[in-house]
Amino acid sequence: MTSSQRLPASLTPLDAAVATLLDGADAVAPAELALADALRCVAAEMPPLKAYPERDTASVDGYALCARDLVGASSYSPLPLMAVPVWVEAGEAIPDGCDCVLDSDSVDVSGPMPQVLAEAIPGQGVRRAGSDIAAGRFVVEAGQHVRPRDLLMARAAGLQHLNVRRPRVRVVNIPGSDVTADLIAESARAIGAATTSFTAAGRDAGSIGAALDGRSCDLLLSVGGSGVGRTDAAVTALASRGEVLAHGIALQPGRTSAIGRIGKTPVVVLPGAPDQALAAWWTLALPVLDRLSVHRRRETVNLPLARKIASQVGIAEIVLVERKQDMWSTLAVGELSLEAIARAEAWLAVPGGSEGFAAGRPVDAYMLRE
Template sequence: MTQRLPPSLTPLDAALAALLRDVGPVAPVELQLAEAAGCIGAGTSLVAYPSSDIAVADGWALRANDLVGASAYSPLPLTEAPAWVEAGDAMPAGCDSVLDADAVDASGPLVQVLAEGVPGQGVRRAGSDIAGRAPVMAEGHPVTPAALLLARVAGLNRLRVRRPRLLVVNVPGATATMHMIAEIARAAGLEVQLREAAARDAASVAEALDVSACDLLLTIGGSGVGRHDAAATALARHGDVLAHGLALQPGRTVAVGRLGKVPVVALPGSPDQALAAWFALVRPLVDRLSARQLRRQVTLPLARKIASGVGIAEIALLVEEHKAWMPLAVGEWPLQAIARADAWLLIPAGDEGFAAGDPADAYLMQE
């Protein structure tokens, strides 16, 4: 069956600009470390670590300058036994090296050193792992496992982050797509709440549109113009529809609008169209709400040409093969192509595509 489309298609750039207008970053919150993973950092400073010089090996703690000339042929006698330290112990005052166990002979009545030492040998200097007042991660970047490691080592149990609150309203019939979008959103550091509309009619969908405790609202399914497609109608009754029908493929039946000050995107129930709309519309909105810095693109030559029609922005799925981007699907995405893809590439509405060998700046699927 041919998909029915809205009577006119709004250019992607115009719809995105309208959606982003007057949207700013959400206020930072402090979260437990496990909850902060994937969220966007909002500035947390660390104390220096280690706070003092520590041993990184088991052995004898000594001052290197006192051991000049010591060897097995010319043992250096000590007036008293040196301190023994285990890895992780604070270094005794005045000591700057750790000698191996067999470098000191303590078997007789006189303790003797049988080797020289080097300042810093077996020692981790204060602040060498973490400089004092250093940030856990660059502000505006995701909290990674490495950032969590720094926080735990430094003794922190909470981080200051931005975590936009997302409400996802599922219109019956799009459950699989709802879960896909929710999982992507959680991985992007959003706090996600799921809600099910009681039915596919406008009244039921409208009843589920509660923006009292969210910064962004998505509906899943019902965004077309069929008899049971009521998402845009429900939005129009209780808010403002900025655009319904985009010059975007996949994703032509997307609607965008507002409920009060909360931006709303009505995603199609089809997984490929919903995912494309997430990339083109929702992800920039999430980045604005969380104050995320620019995302990294990976540039590789195209293994073969990509043809695109002028007037509609299209998104191509790519897989990396032999240090080049191989196009998997353009405009229409089989589910297997989504599962296999490494990256995606937006082809602007004014372009006819790209030639084989052209460098393509693609975004990674998992970033």
């Protein structure tokens, strides 16, 4: 075993580490953001919407009429009108007293007296008030991520801003961990966090400590240098700036992860290897972001396992899965290749107190794709 593979002397159970990390973590205040900036952010509480459209509108171009006045009209028995009916374009409000729209071929206005050549039913050619958005609905429920289709509804309702919670995440790259640091920063941005990246000037404790600024963020993540080797100084740097709450988590992969706090800002020290960093991101960092966003909900899907998952007791193991024939098929357990990470549709963690899950057992897995 090389020095870079050495582990901390003891391991903290994952659930205990998460509980310690969340202790004292406060929700960020809601903020009003322009619609484009709110995309992927976590929705906060918002007032209910008015009905849209507010009135009955035309869904086609044509003449606005009242259906009950057209009973019996046909090309063989035209119905004469006293005046040319009102013409409406699609999207325009239907005049009072009208409840249908007939196309131009159904109304003859060429002669001295307009004639209707077809019957209609109430609502024909009409978009009813509230048919797109019912009164009292919300653009997006609090705790859900804002999606492009939510912005469609917001724009249709005439909104220019949305109320969201957007935690600030600072990602510190320890030199040599560039690829993994980019992965973590991109993962944070993908869920709507306001993310900034910074590279430490060196791998020594002084350089890393100078980059660990917890004042301008709600969650501080450092990537790389989390082990106990000669060039691993991230945990020492954290100790110099704040408090190390635990170093060494009973998590596979990701055992050399650490957690701490600088002032009131929670800190997660992630290993430099992509699979280990992702494991720590999923199990340690994301619960903090859930707490900072108050109601943030991560999508899970419950399916039975296609085959047994065996796990060692005392270590929480990450499992990557993909869906096959309405079952979860295992891609990797504990050791996560880049190919498995790229293919995976979801992940789950086997608790440290479990020996695994039997084939056919339904399990919840956190979705990695929408």
